[in-house]
Amino acid sequence: MTSTVSFLTTKPHLIVIGNGMVGHHFVEQMIAQGGHEEFNITVFGEEPYLAYDRVHLSEYFTGKGAADLAMTDGSLYNEHGVRYFTNSLVTEIDRAAKQLLLQNGDSLSYEKLVLATGSYPFVPPIPGHNRENTFVYRTLDDLDAIRACAKQVTRGTVVGGGLLGLEAANALKNLGLETSVVEFAPRLMPVQLDEKGGSVLKEMIEGLDVKVYTDTATKEIVDGESAFHRMNFADGSHLETDLILFSAGIRPQDALAHQSGLTVGERGGICVNNHCQTSDEDIYAIGECALWNNRIFGLVAPGYAMAKSAAGHLLAHLLGNAGVTFTGADMSTKLKLLGCDVGSVGDAHAQSQGCKVFVYQDEISQSYRKMVVSEDGKKLLGAVLVGDNSYYDTLLQYYLNAIDLPEQAQALILPAMGDAPVGLGVDALPATASICSCHNVSKQDISDAVCSGALSVGDVKGVTKAATGCGGCAALLKKVVDNELLALGVEVSTDICEHFAYTRQDLYNLVKIGEIKTFNELLKTHGKGHGCEICKPAVGSILASVWNDYVLKKEHISLQDTNDRFLANMQKDGTYSIVPRIPGGEITPDRLIVLGEVAKEYSLYTKITGGQRIDLFGATLPQLPEIWEKLIAAGFETGQAYGKSLRTVKSCVGSTWCRYGVNDSMKMAIDLENRYKGLRSPHKIKFAVSGCTRECAEAQSKDIGVIATEGGWNLYVCGNGGMKPRHGDLFAKDLDDETLVKYIDRVLMFYTKTADRLQRTSVWMDGLEGGLDYLKDVVIHDKLGLCGELEARMQHVVDTFQCEWKTTLEDPEALKTFRQFVNYEGSDNNVVFVEERDQMRPATELEKQQLIAKVG
């Protein structure tokens, strides 16, 4: 950029300083309302990255990369002519000349300016605070530095026991450090929690091996004896630690406002009005740097609301009104800290005039809940939850919408007894109820979206953006959408089909508990009618995964889809393709030759699949058993490419051949494939194993991904390729062989047991309340006490494996069904092949007609 940037057009110049979450949202809002046509927009950000999701920053330590957290890759800006500069600190505003000065000396003039400079972490000026190995927790660069240091050391301490401090402590723990938290106040999360809530939380967190020091002031930080630092406390005691992370609050980044003489608050923050204008009407401030009504809002939702009001005001002439104003925001929060639920709504400290309080406390399961109600007991003013956030959504809605409390209001925080529903039905919510506060989506907005054709949660998310911010409202959103669909008369039945009023999971349990072995038995006891193409294969799959019986037994035959019935994949012309198992993609030259010979003999079209196997196309029904006889004689097994079951375990050669490999991924892949090959599951499942983090086998795009590390294996779960690709989530790190297999057993069996029909692992996990964390609780911490059973079930499947083709070839009854015609020894004359690139392929309709014309 030169020092005199001029534009060819005469559009006024709008500059946004700061490209954090709120600055980015502002640009999005401008673009959405056509603001890029009105203004030349330029964005400056100090960080080396474009805006990223700071709210989910901690996921940077649990498998997400910078690209996953990015809120834009710049294409939105490029497409709409918004210029952006990263690594660009704005150092001065000259309001008189309406010019900006950048750190690199450039200057630039503006007509309108938006400050979205966020805040910076406050580091208490304790002597020694700027020693080496001290950090803050705000940016991707901060996290890189923390990660690098954590690799070298064993002990970490967070100064500050607020919301962010506890989140940071969790991160240190995840990095494998012995972790402590030092809080100056007498309790944890002093802003959100009352004393009792804070102490329950403290107990829970100590139970997780994090040391908590409350009421503790640090006097100085000096060289340690057994560790890098020693923190000397005011009471004379001390703590030795290698790494210190300051999380003692944030301060609005208002340096430019001070420099240019804008009005700022006593304790910082750029003063703004309801349109988010500062004391200079051409300059706006939004997000965490802005001070409205003497308050700073340290959450993303209020920042988004400010962005919206500033954009509306800037475009008022265009829109014909001044848009929405910013009039404060709700600061209720819920979150999971170190695995503990914490929630705070409204007036958590019961400071309102005349208010009354209900408290529920359970010292056995460690939970604490408090409700603050108005003097007349009619309205909810605030609440505190520790240990179980399932009460949060309902309480928040009572609070936000000032809904009259029910007669026995205390029931709202009492544990559910029997089956009495306590929650507030979504029906009771007024149309104006805010469902997603990040994107300000009301119940009415959702209802409108459903009415105009968004008939699933996914669609509604797409249209309204609800649940795409912090994600806290996902469960509530689903309820509202279901309710709206119901109101429209769209049935949201979870029944599998008209024959069974049950979900797949219910049927699984019925089969297991009732020891039911056939479809007819299940239909007689729990269903009605005669079954259909939905419930038959689903039950077939359940019977197979519970009892692992031969699928072509007489009583099971009619349950199978054509592919399962004929143990091959039907192609468009009614012929089949054959995929023998090639575990891990490893194959001897001799076997490769057998495949070649068979393919040649039967003129099969031959192709290598994405799963490192070989697919032979164009076999007719009667050819299937003949071909398999040859394949089995050569030592092949069925690849079950036709079933909803384990497909392949893709692998790289790993440490046996690759110079980078750190472990034998080949052997692991083969072992895993052989272990799980018999499992029938709700949907097909794919695995991959990579020999090092270069990830040549693309394990992170599979249902189960395994990557070798110096310390063992990292396990990723619930990824997939296909129509909606999704990266797997890091589930556990540095596992030994035995634990790896144990975890996979449990995850797969839990999935098989609880997923819906044709539900992929990713969708299944997202649907579990609590998602990945919940799955970890079940599989790693055995929260449901199920692990023993899951492993035993899997072992049964492993022990009773049979190659379905081998069994079929031994069974004359089953072989009978592979005849093309029951009364004629000929072939289907509609199956016509032509040659292309030296192989056979099905003829097109046109080619068939021409061929027939020639013959005739």
Next chain:
Amino acid sequence: MTMPWKLICKKEDLVEGAGVAAIVNGEQVAIFYVPESDNQVFAIGNWDPVGKANVLSRGLVAHLQEQWVVASPLYKQHFVLASGQCLEEDISVPHWLAKLEGGEVFIAVN
């Protein structure tokens, strides 16, 4: 008038709850054996007019809206076994009367 019943195959050639294919007067016919139904056996054309292949005999037999149907293995349309009518689209496939008698399967041809 007596029906021109034609012997197609033995009962053992059928598969319970599913279909098999036969050739009748040069035409491909799908024959279904549904023991729970009143009629026991059904015969419709084997040609799937949507998928354009001879595959209906290899579809899954289902009971929907009080009728026995077969779901095409290619694109899953349902065809009523008794009439050949497609439930999703305004098309149908040929159908024949069929009977099971003395362990043998007959269909009516004209």
